[in-house]
Amino acid sequence: MSLSETELISLRRKLHQIPEIGMEEHETQALLLQVIQAMPQKWLEIKTWKTAIMVHVSGQKHDYTIGYRTDIDALPVTEATGLPYASKHPGKMHACGHDIHMTVAIGILSYFAEHQPATDLTFIFQPAEENASGGKQLYDAGVLGDWLPNEIYGLHDNPQLPAGTIGCRQGTLFAGTCEIHAHFIGKSGHAAFPQAANDMVVAGAAFVTQIQTIVSRNVDPIQSGVVTLGHFAAGTTGNVIAGSAQIDGTIRALTQKNNLKIQQRVRKIAESIAAGFECRLELDLHQGGYYPVENNPQTTASFISYMKNTPEVDYQTTPPAMTGEDFGYLLAKIPGTMFWLGVDSPYSLHSEHLAPNEQAIQKGVSAMIGFILQRQTEIN
Structure with a gap:
């Protein structure tokens, strides 16, 4: 039975x-x-x-x-x-x-x-x-x-x-997702001598701020997308300039076309931040099988x-x-x-x-x- x-x-x-x-x-x-x-x-x-x-x-x-x-x-x-x-x-x-x-x-x-x-x-x-x-x-x-x-x-x-x-x-019933893992690598130093260091808190903050423009300015408002950065780790104490910043988040989009478009913009912004702050970038955008x-x-x-x-x-x-x-x-x-x-x-x-x-x-x-x-x- x-x-x-x-x-x-x-x-x-x-x-x-x-x-x-x-x-x-x-x-x-x-x-x-x-x-x-x-x-x-x-x-x-x-x-x-x-x-x-x-x-x-x-x-x-x-x-x-x-x-x-x-x-x-x-x-x-x-x-x-x-x-x-x-x-x-x-x-x-x-x-x-x-x-x-x-x-x-x-x-x-x-x-x-x-x-x-x-x-x-x-x-x-x-x-x-x-x-x-x-x-x-x-x-x-x-x-x-x-x-x-x-x-x-x-x-x-x-x-x-x-x-x-x-x-x-x-x-579409569920969105496609993609993990964001961005590591900005500069140079640590004494808080009193910023000219001798390369502050990755500032670089990371610029990345976080610019990322917010992707959905509002690059995705069709009739369609939908999300870029959330849920993790930001940098530095060890208040009087030491952070030499690296790790930022992690997620992309969500209702079509694969938009997911790839958002990924492209995340990559472009991260690379531009790295160039502007003269730091090294390690970027992993990992979608795997999580298609819409x-x-x-x-x-x-x-x-x-x-x-x-x-x-x-x-x-x-x-x-x-x-x-x-x-x-x-x-x-x-x-x-x-x-x-x-x-x-x-x-x-x-x-x-x-x-x-x-x-x-x-x-x-x-x-x-x-x-x-x-x-x-x-x-x-x-």
Whole structure:
């Protein structure tokens, strides 16, 4: 039998207790494999890559493959929920709800392990969404091989939506992100003799100030972008001129074109600051696989139509968000759709208090099973 709601909630709580950072999800992988291997294996084939798991479900026809992806990693956050099934791993927590993501994926898979799908399905349990572009690593490694989907779907839980609500939109759902790491290197010296030093507090401050013009003067106001510098470290004490400054931040944009444009402006400004202050610059703009999550028009139209017209589904059209997700890299390679699953919590994603409403799990499972069945009839 397909896993029941009670069994799924129990699994979610087990997963919640063993959060692991990206590419270290060994205990998580072992538990997921145990559950998957307990399902009927007639139509299943399983393979692993590092801490990832791929499950191929053989359909009645083999000329098309629908993919479903879940992330499996956690965050370096100390849990403060007080739940009886709180994290057993100090300093680590499923504060982004990936335990919910995994459980929904397992629920969908358990159904199709019992009911042969019309077309092939590929389930991807992907590591390192939070910290190391696990989707990009997995795709670029070529490990999916013949299991590579023709289209792909995935969800992210949303604390602001009622439990079980499905949220989606055409176009960009999540922004693309890029890390900024700028190191300005000058010359330290005595505060009383500035002419003998090269002050990187002043250089860094100029960089911080000029960066603020990028979104206001280089990005179309109708479109959207964010440049935030959240870390500035320079100097050791008040009467010593700082010989270096480390500044770190992030870029967010709703299209890859704008993300690259903002990156170009950050680089140009940093290089100009370095030239003007006659200092050395070490600049790392790291995007990795965190492309904008741009939903495919065709798959998303089908998805939204099903969710809107299914009485059991509570559907909402949602605005784009500036959060990042490496599913964007997979969507740049494979047509597909990402959607929100409401989990009704007063706390935000990444909060140490996040406690998703588990009633969302079965609703998410049922909605996706129904959509996949409908989508297969459209394809065939």
